[in-house]
Amino acid sequence: MYAKAIVLLVAVLLIAVGAAVAVTKLMAHASGSPPVTTASPTAAARSGNPSSCLDLVVPAYFDDMGDWTRVTQTRPPPADLILDLPNGVGAGTAPDPAFQALVGQAKSAGLTVLGYSSTVDGARPMADAEADARHYRDWYGVTHIFLDRVTGQSAQFAYYQQLSSYIHQLDGPSTVWMNPGDYPDQDYMSLGDVVMVFEGTYAQYQSLQVPAWVDSYSPSRFAQTVYATPGAVLANALDLARERRAMHVYVTDLVGANPYQALPSYWSRESAYGCG
Numbered sequence: 001m002y003a004k005a006i007v008l009l010v011a012v013l014l015i016a017v018g019a020a021v022a023v024t025k026l027m028a029h030a031s032g033s034p035p036v037t038t039a040s041p042t043a044a045a046r047s048g049n050p051s052s053c054l055d056l057v058v059p060a061y062f063d064d065m066g067d068w069t070r071v072t073q074t075r076p077p078p079a080d081l082i083l084d085l086p087n088g089v090g091a092g093t094a095p096d097p098a099f100q101a102l103v104g105q106a107k108s109a110g111l112t113v114l115g116y117s118s119t120v121d122g123a124r125p126m127a128d129a130e131a132d133a134r135h136y137r138d139w140y141g142v143t144h145i146f147l148d149r150v151t152g153q154s155a156q157f158a159y160y161q162q163l164s165s166y167i168h169q170l171d172g173p174s175t176v177w178m179n180p181g182d183y184p185d186q187d188y189m190s191l192g193d194v195v196m197v198f199e200g201t202y203a204q205y206q207s208l209q210v211p212a213w214v215d216s217y218s219p220s221r222f223a224q225t226v227y228a229t230p231g232a233v234l235a236n237a238l239d240l241a242r243e244r245r246a247m248h249v250y251v252t253d254l255v256g257a258n259p260y261q262a263l264p265s266y267w268s269r270e271s272a273y274g275c276g
Contacts, residue, residue: 074267145174
């Protein structure tokens with residue numbers, strides 16, 4: 001008897017709760033207001049535009065190695081860092097102890113380090129480009145490779161197909177980033193894990209035309225780098241990257257032959273947009 005009474009009471013309470021929820025939904029629908037949701041702690045705590053964060057990728061072509069320390073001490077840290085040694089081409093002919101230490105710091109801080117290798121628009125000897133991948137792995141413990149000066153054209157497809165296949169087959173987890181600096185022939189999406197589809201000034205970026213086939217891929221497949229970007233439009237540049245389905249982004253106010261020689265003046269603000 002007592003048990004039946006308890007069961008009856010619970011049933012009544014459940015019916016009352018259900019009715020209250022239904023009324024709330026009906027009122028929200030009638031008013032045109034969306035249901036209230038709770039933002040994630042990460043998004044709520046982020047400065048600037050908190051709607052979504054980006055995977056920041058830093059081209060570490062620094063003149064001042066102190067910028068390496070600034071990057072590795074950033075919280076949250078950027079997702080990726082491109083290791084570009086002073087020779088400006090690839091891994092070189094011997095390991096550099098100073099950069100070995102810097103790479104160790106970056107990896108300890110949680111960054112993924114990418115080894116820079118220029119393909120010279122598909123004209124660099126294949127053996128030299130393949131040697132870069134081995135040397136980055138053996139000397140720096142880096143298995144992710146950033147291929148620069150990629151044509152993105154069908155005429156060089158076989159060259160990049162062979163090179164990306166070689167890198168993917170090396171020991172250890174590896175990803176291949178390709179930088180044509182513009183949207184390539186779509187077939188290149190079968191080669192690069194990440195493709196840098198824009199590298200240029202903010203003035204050029206505003207009129208960028210995005211091909212329709214981009215919608216067929218995850219934003220994690222695309223990177224964009226925007227330089228000569230004034231601080232006043234930093235947020236707009238990052239918002240444009242989101243709208244254009246690019247998850248990996250770097251924006252800087254530097255200009256000239258090497259706009260990656262140092263971190264941007266607004267690095268602390270930009271890093272707040274990073275997912276880490």
